[in-house]
Amino acid sequence: MPSSTLDDLAEAYSQVSLINKRLLDECEVVGQTFHQKGIECILLKGADLLSRLYGMRGTRPLSDVDLLVHEQDLPVIHRLLMETGFTQQIDGNPAYISSQSTLTLDLISELWYLDEQGLAELWARARSRPLGRLMVKQLASDDLLIYLVAYTVVHRGYFAPSFFTDLRLLIEKEVIHWPTVVEEAARHHLKIPLYHGLRQLTLADARTKIPSAVLQQLAPSSLSERALNVLFQRFVTTQPLPELGHFLLWVMVEPYLSPQWFVKVKPLAEPAIQAVVDGRIRLLPEGWTNNYLGWMRDIKDWCISRQIWWGHQIPAWYCRTCNKDLIVEGAPATAENMPAPRLTILQGATPIVGKSAPATCQTCGGHDFIRDPDVLDTWFSSALWPFSTLGWPEQTVELKTYYPTSTLVTGLDILFFWVARMIMMGLKFMGDVPFRDVYIHALVRDAEGQKMSKSKGNVIDPLHVMEQFGTDALRFTLAAMASPGRDIKLAEERIEGYRNFANKIWNATRFSLMNLDGPRTANAPAERSFPDRWILSRLNHTIQVVTTELEAYRFDRAANALYQFIWHEYCDWYLELIKPTLQNPASPDAPGTRQTLVDTLETTMRLLHPFMPFLTEEIWQTLPHQGESIVVQKYPTTEATWIAPEMDQRFTLLEQTIGLVRSSRMLLNYPPGQQITFYVAHDEPMRQEHLDQLRSYLAHLGRGTVDLTPTTTWPTNNLLRLITEGLSVGIVVAGDVDLNKALDRLLKQQSEQTKEMDRLEGKLRNQEFTAKAPPEVITDHQDRLVSLRRDQAMLANSEQQLRAMLGT
Ligand SMILES: [Zn+2]
The missing domain is CATH 1.10.730.10 (Isoleucyl-tRNA Synthetase; Domain 1)
Structure with missing residues (x-):
């Protein structure tokens, strides 16, 4: 990369940092530059490329690849990658793998170098696909530089569109939803300049179109023309759509307004609201029910037109004769293999909706029809999923068996896009809900609760985790x-x-x-x-x-x-x-x-x-087992003959006793393996009986000899007694035990427990905490507090004894 370009980039980055730290990160990592004419896009080369790839916080993918590489640079990059320990993956897209990472490359030539020949190739390829025409049409007019599709953000009071031109995005992602944009702008009292048709922007245009107020605030005057160009080019490249909300652009792009197809959605929403209100569908956790209802009650008509390549084409035709002035077609193709001219249907054109093209126009008797170039919103097709996948509209066995299904597990982000629309369509076409329960699962965030993102470097890679922990x-x-x-x-x-x-x-x-x-x-x-x-x-x-x-x-x-x-x-x-x-x-x-x-x-x-x-x-x-695999075994069910509450009680007594023995051993600093003599007794005869039955287990777990005689017969000297809730445990204090140290340990334990009690009490007094914490957490805190208070009483008693033995 020429050093002058690097300087430009550096300047550009430093200026951007004033605007948006996030942007700086993006630029640093990608570090690419573009030249205008013929769109020579190039990325970092050679050693610089590699140091950036590995020196930065997390390399960030451009779209779905790590690097866009120009074809002519591929040999160099290939060699560099091989020299640095990558191996090439043969099948699929060009990809390189090292012990640390995988790097996918994408060649940019076919997408960015669209000279006439390139266009012809693209056109040929597009024609082989049923839905290929639209994209090519969008490319077809003028001299094929950059086409901008605007995605609008309203930020800092400016109506500031940002862009992408990645053709793959044109193909794969939803393009702009202009009605939303217009509404949004109106809410902020912003004016939108309206132009007819998608325009191509050159850099010169872009420069002149920067509103001066925006320029003053966002682009410091020291920014050189070249740096500005670099920045501009950077922005008009390849950020995935959802990321764009963070960018501020100072180039105006004209919205392309055309008539769109809408679904009148209120009549569909009413039954879908009712299904949730009367419990035919449960949303779990239930907290989402109100979100769902609020959204559905406020639902707007649904724009289902999309100007993208993939999708089901809208089943509507227009008579060319009757709509002569309302169908705008670009200049006809000049050569074979060229795409058809761009087509715009204007407001007022009369569509004929049907499963197939009509034979004759009812108005003029003509036979010349064109089909609406728009395709359906992807969620329209997805909304039919619960039954269209089962053979609908045929009444198949599958449809009868699996519709409705029991549970849908999904993420919150598509509750409205997908779940609500499946419910509406299911009720409309099947007359029944598509599922009974909708379980909305949690999102995974990092330890601090931040959303994981590659640019933040806080992503936990599941493959890595599985390798490390299983x-x-x-x-x-x-x-x-x-x-x-x-x-x-x-x-x-x-x-x-x-x-x-x-x-x-x-x-x-x-x-x-x-x-x-x-x-x-x-x-x-x-x-x-x-x-x-x-x-x-x-x-x-x-x-x-x-x-x-x-x-x-x-x-x-x-x-x-x-x-x-x-x-x-x-x-x-x-x-x-x-x-x-x-x-x-x-x-x-x-x-x-x-x-x-x-x-x-x-x-x-x-x-x-x-x-x-x-x-x-x-x-x-x-x-020892029966059957081939655990996968196909029955899930365990409860077994009445196993229930034994009296054994649970007995165990509680055992646990309590052994707990006291272990506490005493610790206070007296007896090594775990040392056999001791200890006494156990209970005030209640029934519990005493249980203790007698537990004798061998007490001896085994207490590691020593147990004496179950009444406390009145216990030695009075050199015996440390711990008492709680009617249960007494006595441990013989051996001659070499340092009682002062035992007392120190006990006081330390007391003070630690006091601190913990203060902490728990403080939390439970804190109304903010008790309002937000789940009930089980509060119960857990309360239980621990009760148990700590019990221990404190026991320790206080032991302290007295130790002091008595010490004569203090
Ligand atoms: Zn007609």
Whole structure:
């Protein structure tokens, strides 16, 4: 690239930065320049290209490719890419792949160099496609420089159109919706200059057309002509349409006004409103119902004309004779293979609508018709999707079977464009709603809640994440975070956490498989051991919760219920509780426990399967099972014989006791493996009885010898007692325990808990927080506060004891 051009670019960028930081980013990354005549578009070359590609924050694609490359530069760029570790991908578009990235290239020559020969080629190609004429027509007049299609933004009080000329956009994207633009401009008291027809703009035109007020504000006088040209050329290139809202342009472009086809939409909207009001269709989360109704009640007639290449052509014809003065055609083609001249239908022309061209004009008897060149809005065709895909208007078996369907899962951004229109069309043509439930899923944002974007560099690449943490971990993360009505703030730490969850499941499986040798007995649940009965009861509870939540589309709650059950109840407690049984060949409980272990793991895998399909299939295949694949197994249902509330109570007591033992061990700094003697007693006789039944589990988990005699018989000296809710635990204080340090640890724990309590209380007092937070978060905070208060009382009691022992 000549250095003078680089200077121009640099100047242009520095000026732009005054206007819009975003624009600066765009320019830096793309860094291309154009020359006017013959549109010599070129991009960064050589080493400069590569340093920019990798040195910038995130290379930004131009349209759907990373680089537009002129044909004549391809050999050089190819060589440079190969030298820097890329390999060429052979099939499809030119693309280069390295260990870090993939770079797609697009040749620009065919789109930008439209001399006569190029045009002829394009025309030939277009003719081979049924809908090809329109684009070529738009290219056909005059001497083929840049055609601008305007997209309007109203910004800072100016009616400031911005542009794109990428022909692919002309083809693929919707072009302007002028009625909206006109309304918008009127709302802001802006005047729109009206011209007839799309005009070509040259740079000289552009310069003179910059409104001086705009120029003063936006284009500092120091901007050289060349720099301005560079900027101008940059803007008229290839930003995808939705991005354009951010750009300010100081070139006026004339709207091309022509009659458009509209659908009178109120009569369609009324039944579609009614269907949601009376509940035949549910929008989930329900919060979107009001948005839907508001939009539908305020709906405007629907412009279905589009002046683009792709689409279904409008089924309307015009008699040339009767509409002689209302059909404007450009100069006829001068050579064979040239496109037909541009066609404009003016206001007042009389269309004849029909499935095919009429034979004779009813008015004049003539036979010369032309078809309306417009095509239908893509959403018009999409609105017919629920039944047109099933063979409609034929009454096919598929149509009868699958219309209406049960659930539509979609994103919020097309609730009106697509969902509402499917409802209107379904009611109109099928006489019934197309679906019952519309589940609107969350959007994925970054950890700070920002929308992911390549130019911001905050995109989490799912392929990269799957490679790093596993596909199941990513999938589970998305499910666990899918709270209705809330966007997902995706952070890698969360995904990593669920990768650890997957590892936990693998380890639990490995443990189970290692302990399955030996007979298994499927005796009645009520005859099994305490841990077996308890885990069956919890599994039954989890099945019930997961099923209920899935039916309510609460994927987050279902996932979290599974997580809690598997990690905390199954792995942390159950597998620990059954270790002595499995490791003792003589244990009478062992055959029943092995059976329970297999049953619960197999059922849990089926329950988890929709959330973690790969891991569960792999594990399921290693377990004793029936059938070929977990995919086609029945989803677990609740099992009445598993319900055992008394086992749940017993477990709560066990958990509470072991919690106290562990706290005491920590205070006294006993190593985890050290065997100790500890005392346990409860004020309530029934609970005391339960403790007696739990004796072996208490000894195993407390790591030592347990004494279950009443507190009156406990030693009075050298015993640390922890008491909570009628439950007392006493730990013998060994001679070498430093009581001062134990007291320090206890005071530290107290102060940490006080801080946490203050934090929770503060949040719960904050009305802004309580108004916005989901109910389950508030309940969770309250529960933790209750539990912390209980602990505080217990710790205060222990503090007294320690001080007494220390004589302070
Ligand atoms: Zn006629």
